[in-house]
Amino acid sequence: MSYQFTVTGMTCGHCERAVTQAVQALDPAAEVRIDRAANRVDVASTQPRDALAAAIAEEGYEVAPA
């Protein structure tokens, strides 16, 4: 499945890496694309949307409700 998340609080490249790693900890095969300026995180993953959103939120970023 492909998901699009609106994620705020990513301020730098380290944050992008933290979000990517959080998703890939849940699903190592996940593809993650981040447009930080747009607060946009696109994920292709077999995991459910809620689990992915929770993993990103646990890193300390705000994920907008779907």
Added chain:
Amino acid sequence: MSYQFTVTGMTCGHCERAVTQAVQALDPAAEVRIDRAANRVDVASTQPRDALAAAIAEEGYEVAPA
């Protein structure tokens, strides 16, 4: 020696960690204190100032001239 650096570009806690790790890669015993809001990095280290400044700059942050 104790050094004070003015470092710009640290936007989040990951950046603080990156700066700390850059300094401690050079000198594992170095003490690092960061006041991100003040762009201030205090370092206690046996390494010379220039080497510490270069290590921080290599992480992608701007270090003001002494």
